[in-house]
Amino acid sequence: MRRRAERPGLTDWLILAGAVGLAVVFLLSDVSSRMDAARTVRGTFLWPFRWVLAYGGCPPDAWAEVERLRLALARRSLDRARLAEAERELTRLYDLLEFTASSSWSLSPLLVVERVSDRFGEVIVLSGDSPEAHPRQAVLGMEGLAGYVIQTRGREVLVRTLRNGAVQISARVPDSRHVGMLRWRPRERLLAMEGIPIQGVVAVDDTVFTSGDGRLYREGLPVGYVTSVRDDSTALVKVIRVRPAVDLDRAEELFLYVE
Numbered sequence: 001m002r003r004r005a006e007r008p009g010l011t012d013w014l015i016l017a018g019a020v021g022l023a024v025v026f027l028l029s030d031v032s033s034r035m036d037a038a039r040t041v042r043g044t045f046l047w048p049f050r051w052v053l054a055y056g057g058c059p060p061d062a063w064a065e066v067e068r069l070r071l072a073l074a075r076r077s078l079d080r081a082r083l084a085e086a087e088r089e090l091t092r093l094y095d096l097l098e099f100t101a102s103s104s105w106s107l108s109p110l111l112v113v114e115r116v117s118d119r120f121g122e123v124i125v126l127s128g129d130s131p132e133a134h135p136r137q138a139v140l141g142m143e144g145l146a147g148y149v150i151q152t153r154g155r156e157v158l159v160r161t162l163r164n165g166a167v168q169i170s171a172r173v174p175d176s177r178h179v180g181m182l183r184w185r186p187r188e189r190l191l192a193m194e195g196i197p198i199q200g201v202v203a204v205d206d207t208v209f210t211s212g213d214g215r216l217y218r219e220g221l222p223v224g225y226v227t228s229v230r231d232d233s234t235a236l237v238k239v240i241r242v243r244p245a246v247d248l249d250r251a252e253e254l255f256l257y258v259e
Helices: 010-028 031-044 047-055 062-102
Strands: 107-118 121-127 138-140 145-153 156-164 169-172 179-185 190-194 207-210 222-231 238-244 253-257
Touching (some): 121 145, 179 238
Antiparallel strands (some): 107 121, 138 253, 145 156, 169 179, 179 190, 190 238, 207 222, 222 238
8 A cells, every 4th residue: 555645744834934934034135144144054054064065165155255256356357447548548649659740740749747727717737848839839739729838937838728718719611711710618618719700601510720810820720620600699790619629638748839
Protein backbone atom coordinates (compact mmCIF):
# COMPACT_ATOMS: atom_id res chain seq x y z
CA MET A 1 0.00 0.00 0.00
CA ARG A 2 1.13 3.50 -0.76
CA ARG A 3 1.85 5.56 2.26
CA ARG A 4 -0.29 8.68 2.57
CA ALA A 5 1.66 11.96 2.66
CA GLU A 6 1.54 13.68 5.98
CA ARG A 7 -0.29 16.94 6.08
CA PRO A 8 1.73 19.97 7.22
CA GLY A 9 1.14 20.74 10.85
CA LEU A 10 0.80 24.04 12.65
CA THR A 11 4.55 24.27 13.17
CA ASP A 12 5.18 23.92 9.46
CA TRP A 13 2.69 26.68 8.64
CA LEU A 14 4.24 28.95 11.27
CA ILE A 15 7.72 28.40 9.84
CA LEU A 16 6.44 29.10 6.31
CA ALA A 17 4.64 32.25 7.42
CA GLY A 18 7.75 33.46 9.23
CA ALA A 19 9.92 32.82 6.18
CA VAL A 20 7.48 34.69 3.89
CA GLY A 21 7.32 37.59 6.35
CA LEU A 22 11.11 37.83 6.54
CA ALA A 23 11.32 37.71 2.74
CA VAL A 24 8.83 40.58 2.39
CA VAL A 25 10.67 42.68 4.98
CA PHE A 26 13.96 41.93 3.24
CA LEU A 27 12.59 42.99 -0.17
CA LEU A 28 11.10 46.23 1.18
CA SER A 29 14.29 47.30 2.98
CA ASP A 30 17.04 49.43 1.39
CA VAL A 31 20.33 48.09 0.04
CA SER A 32 22.31 48.90 3.17
CA SER A 33 19.81 47.06 5.39
CA ARG A 34 19.89 44.04 3.07
CA MET A 35 23.68 43.93 3.24
CA ASP A 36 23.59 44.17 7.05
CA ALA A 37 21.07 41.33 7.17
CA ALA A 38 23.18 39.23 4.83
CA ARG A 39 26.25 39.77 7.00
CA THR A 40 24.23 38.79 10.08
CA VAL A 41 23.02 35.58 8.45
CA ARG A 42 26.51 34.79 7.25
CA GLY A 43 27.99 35.38 10.69
CA THR A 44 25.44 33.27 12.57
CA PHE A 45 23.60 30.58 10.61
CA LEU A 46 26.33 30.06 8.00
CA TRP A 47 29.27 30.29 10.38
CA PRO A 48 29.66 26.49 10.73
CA PHE A 49 29.90 26.25 6.93
CA ARG A 50 32.52 29.01 6.47
CA TRP A 51 35.23 26.61 5.29
CA VAL A 52 32.94 25.12 2.65
CA LEU A 53 31.97 28.61 1.41
CA ALA A 54 35.61 29.67 1.28
CA TYR A 55 36.51 26.52 -0.64
CA GLY A 56 33.72 27.18 -3.11
CA GLY A 57 35.13 30.61 -3.98
CA CYS A 58 32.48 32.71 -2.24
CA PRO A 59 33.80 36.25 -1.54
CA PRO A 60 34.66 36.73 2.15
CA ASP A 61 32.49 39.86 2.42
CA ALA A 62 29.80 40.77 -0.12
CA TRP A 63 29.70 44.44 0.95
CA ALA A 64 33.49 44.74 0.60
CA GLU A 65 33.22 43.21 -2.86
CA VAL A 66 30.55 45.75 -3.85
CA GLU A 67 32.76 48.60 -2.60
CA ARG A 68 35.71 47.20 -4.54
CA LEU A 69 33.66 47.06 -7.73
CA ARG A 70 32.36 50.59 -7.18
CA LEU A 71 35.92 51.87 -6.74
CA ALA A 72 37.03 50.09 -9.90
CA LEU A 73 34.09 51.60 -11.82
CA ALA A 74 34.90 55.08 -10.52
CA ARG A 75 38.52 54.70 -11.64
CA ARG A 76 37.43 53.54 -15.08
CA SER A 77 35.06 56.51 -15.38
CA LEU A 78 37.83 58.91 -14.34
CA ASP A 79 40.25 57.41 -16.87
CA ARG A 80 37.58 57.71 -19.59
CA ALA A 81 36.97 61.39 -18.70
CA ARG A 82 40.71 62.11 -18.78
CA LEU A 83 41.04 60.45 -22.19
CA ALA A 84 38.11 62.46 -23.58
CA GLU A 85 39.64 65.70 -22.25
CA ALA A 86 43.02 64.81 -23.78
CA GLU A 87 41.33 64.18 -27.15
CA ARG A 88 39.54 67.56 -26.97
CA GLU A 89 42.79 69.31 -26.08
CA LEU A 90 44.62 67.58 -28.94
CA THR A 91 41.89 68.62 -31.38
CA ARG A 92 42.01 72.22 -30.12
CA LEU A 93 45.79 72.41 -30.46
CA TYR A 94 45.62 70.89 -33.96
CA ASP A 95 43.04 73.49 -35.01
CA LEU A 96 45.20 76.23 -33.49
CA LEU A 97 48.29 75.05 -35.37
CA GLU A 98 46.36 74.78 -38.62
CA PHE A 99 44.90 78.28 -38.13
CA THR A 100 48.27 79.95 -37.50
CA ALA A 101 49.87 78.09 -40.40
CA SER A 102 47.16 78.89 -42.95
CA SER A 103 46.33 82.45 -41.90
CA SER A 104 47.51 85.23 -44.17
CA TRP A 105 47.56 87.60 -41.21
CA SER A 106 50.61 88.24 -39.06
CA LEU A 107 49.57 87.02 -35.61
CA SER A 108 51.21 86.79 -32.20
CA PRO A 109 49.54 84.21 -29.90
CA LEU A 110 48.91 84.90 -26.18
CA LEU A 111 47.26 82.84 -23.45
CA VAL A 112 44.07 83.91 -21.69
CA VAL A 113 44.96 84.02 -17.97
CA GLU A 114 42.12 86.03 -16.42
CA ARG A 115 38.69 87.49 -17.12
CA VAL A 116 37.85 90.74 -15.34
CA SER A 117 35.76 93.80 -16.14
CA ASP A 118 35.85 97.58 -16.11
CA ARG A 119 32.89 99.94 -15.79
CA PHE A 120 31.93 99.31 -19.41
CA GLY A 121 32.06 95.52 -19.53
CA GLU A 122 34.34 92.55 -20.12
CA VAL A 123 38.15 92.73 -20.09
CA ILE A 124 40.41 89.74 -20.76
CA VAL A 125 43.99 89.52 -19.49
CA LEU A 126 46.48 87.85 -21.86
CA SER A 127 49.99 86.71 -21.04
CA GLY A 128 53.05 85.87 -23.11
CA ASP A 129 55.98 87.33 -25.01
CA SER A 130 54.49 90.14 -27.07
CA PRO A 131 56.93 93.01 -27.73
CA GLU A 132 54.59 94.26 -30.48
CA ALA A 133 51.64 94.87 -28.14
CA HIS A 134 50.40 98.46 -27.96
CA PRO A 135 47.10 100.19 -27.08
CA ARG A 136 44.33 100.12 -29.70
CA GLN A 137 45.85 97.02 -31.34
CA ALA A 138 43.31 94.54 -32.73
CA VAL A 139 42.99 91.14 -31.02
CA LEU A 140 41.62 88.11 -32.88
CA GLY A 141 40.38 84.63 -32.13
CA MET A 142 40.44 81.78 -34.63
CA GLU A 143 36.91 82.75 -35.75
CA GLY A 144 37.38 86.52 -36.05
CA LEU A 145 37.66 89.79 -34.13
CA ALA A 146 37.72 89.55 -30.32
CA GLY A 147 38.50 93.13 -29.23
CA TYR A 148 41.42 95.52 -28.87
CA VAL A 149 44.31 96.21 -26.49
CA ILE A 150 43.76 98.91 -23.87
CA GLN A 151 46.89 98.47 -21.75
CA THR A 152 50.13 96.54 -21.42
CA ARG A 153 51.92 95.78 -18.16
CA GLY A 154 55.03 93.66 -18.44
CA ARG A 155 54.12 90.32 -19.98
CA GLU A 156 50.39 90.95 -19.56
CA VAL A 157 48.06 92.54 -22.11
CA LEU A 158 44.61 93.86 -21.17
CA VAL A 159 41.98 93.53 -23.88
CA ARG A 160 38.51 95.03 -24.13
CA THR A 161 36.40 92.39 -25.83
CA LEU A 162 33.36 92.81 -28.06
CA ARG A 163 31.28 92.32 -24.91
CA ASN A 164 32.40 95.70 -23.59
CA GLY A 165 30.17 98.74 -24.03
CA ALA A 166 33.16 100.96 -24.80
CA VAL A 167 33.95 98.96 -27.95
CA GLN A 168 32.37 100.33 -31.13
CA ILE A 169 33.00 98.67 -34.47
CA SER A 170 32.34 100.07 -37.92
CA ALA A 171 31.06 97.08 -39.91
CA ARG A 172 29.15 96.01 -43.00
CA VAL A 173 27.40 92.97 -44.47
CA PRO A 174 28.84 91.88 -47.86
CA ASP A 175 25.49 92.12 -49.71
CA SER A 176 24.91 95.62 -48.35
CA ARG A 177 27.46 98.36 -48.93
CA HIS A 178 25.91 100.37 -46.11
CA VAL A 179 28.12 100.77 -43.05
CA GLY A 180 26.70 100.37 -39.54
CA MET A 181 28.05 100.62 -36.01
CA LEU A 182 28.19 97.58 -33.72
CA ARG A 183 27.71 98.00 -29.97
CA TRP A 184 27.30 95.42 -27.21
CA ARG A 185 23.86 95.00 -25.62
CA PRO A 186 24.47 93.26 -22.25
CA ARG A 187 20.80 92.50 -21.56
CA GLU A 188 20.41 90.72 -24.88
CA ARG A 189 23.93 89.23 -24.86
CA LEU A 190 24.23 90.28 -28.50
CA LEU A 191 25.73 93.05 -30.63
CA ALA A 192 23.36 95.67 -32.03
CA MET A 193 24.11 96.89 -35.54
CA GLU A 194 22.85 100.45 -35.90
CA GLY A 195 22.59 102.82 -38.82
CA ILE A 196 21.64 100.41 -41.63
CA PRO A 197 18.84 102.05 -43.66
CA ILE A 198 15.58 100.27 -44.41
CA GLN A 199 16.66 99.49 -47.98
CA GLY A 200 19.82 97.72 -46.83
CA VAL A 201 20.07 94.04 -47.81
CA VAL A 202 20.66 92.03 -44.61
CA ALA A 203 19.52 88.47 -43.81
CA VAL A 204 19.75 86.10 -40.87
CA ASP A 205 23.06 84.11 -40.81
CA ASP A 206 24.88 86.77 -42.86
CA THR A 207 28.48 87.31 -41.75
CA VAL A 208 29.35 90.81 -40.56
CA PHE A 209 32.85 92.15 -41.33
CA THR A 210 34.81 95.20 -40.26
CA SER A 211 34.51 98.03 -42.76
CA GLY A 212 37.98 99.51 -42.25
CA ASP A 213 36.55 102.91 -41.32
CA GLY A 214 37.99 104.54 -38.23
CA ARG A 215 41.49 103.08 -38.76
CA LEU A 216 41.21 100.88 -35.69
CA TYR A 217 40.52 97.59 -37.48
CA ARG A 218 41.57 96.69 -40.99
CA GLU A 219 38.80 95.92 -43.47
CA GLY A 220 37.46 92.39 -43.79
CA LEU A 221 37.88 90.96 -40.28
CA PRO A 222 34.93 88.68 -39.37
CA VAL A 223 32.98 90.04 -36.40
CA GLY A 224 29.86 87.90 -36.06
CA TYR A 225 26.69 86.48 -37.56
CA VAL A 226 23.28 88.08 -37.94
CA THR A 227 20.69 86.45 -35.67
CA SER A 228 17.65 88.67 -36.35
CA VAL A 229 16.55 91.48 -38.67
CA ARG A 230 13.44 93.64 -38.51
CA ASP A 231 12.32 97.12 -39.50
CA ASP A 232 12.38 99.82 -36.87
CA SER A 233 9.06 101.42 -35.87
CA THR A 234 10.15 104.60 -37.62
CA ALA A 235 10.48 102.64 -40.90
CA LEU A 236 13.81 104.40 -41.51
CA VAL A 237 16.41 101.89 -40.29
CA LYS A 238 16.74 98.19 -39.62
CA VAL A 239 17.04 96.64 -36.17
CA ILE A 240 19.81 94.04 -36.46
CA ARG A 241 21.27 91.75 -33.82
CA VAL A 242 24.63 90.01 -34.27
CA ARG A 243 26.21 87.10 -32.37
CA PRO A 244 30.00 87.47 -31.95
CA ALA A 245 31.97 84.98 -34.04
CA VAL A 246 34.49 84.29 -31.25
CA ASP A 247 33.20 82.25 -28.30
CA LEU A 248 34.87 84.37 -25.63
CA ASP A 249 33.67 82.13 -22.80
CA ARG A 250 35.71 79.22 -24.13
CA ALA A 251 38.70 81.07 -25.64
CA GLU A 252 42.03 79.87 -24.25
CA GLU A 253 44.29 81.71 -26.68
CA LEU A 254 43.89 84.98 -28.54
CA PHE A 255 46.13 86.63 -31.13
CA LEU A 256 47.54 90.10 -31.50
CA TYR A 257 47.06 91.31 -35.03
CA VAL A 258 50.47 92.62 -36.12
CA GLU A 259 50.31 95.13 -38.97
